[in-house]
Amino acid sequence: MDLKILSGGAANGLVTALADAFRGAAGMGIAGDFGAVGVMRDRVLGGERLDAVILTRAILEQLAAGGHVDPASVRDVGRVSTATATRDGAPEPDVSSAEALRAALLAADAVYAPDTVRSTAGVHFAHVLDRLGAREAVAPKLREFPNGQTAMAAMAAGDDARPLGCTQITEILNTPGVRxxxxxPAGCGLVTTYSAGVLADAAQREAAETLIAILTAPENAAARRKAGFA
Structure with missing residues (x-):
């Protein structure tokens, strides 16, 4: 039986990179879904039977306070920045300042982002559009997807001349065909701490604790950095 987990899309690449180490230590694989943290939280609250979750620290604290996650099991995996990206081979716009980002958004012919209601990066991106006064102009070309990695995969597969994407850096790095x-930029940034925890009623508690230990182990710091965690 595989370990059952739910995770924000930000941790997909790291979990995949360390899956073999987990299999060697626990003797099982990982059956996981990765997506918008709001969707994952709602599935936990809905009573889905799981062993571990990897979500934002704020959501983990809420789930622990509600008795869904064992608070003693919660460990921080790392910090993830929200970033911009484009498709390989497409022009690279200047996004180094708020003014440059606004100009790039207005010049783009398609803008790719995760769910602007239930995903960490998507909610923040919607706020950035408001801050820049660009929401109305961007709306007709905004392409929303359930999570950042599916948004980036769609951008990679598209043929837009000037695509621009925004999601967490981990999802960008984990998607071939985008860079x-x-x-x-300053004034628009977001850095989010992601944490892992064991469900209070986990059927495979020991294996869940093993996964969290592997994800947070000092010897796996290089794997975390490569996946985009700080």
Missing amino acids: PLGDL
């Missing part, structure tokens, strides 16, 4: 342009 990061840089973190959101």
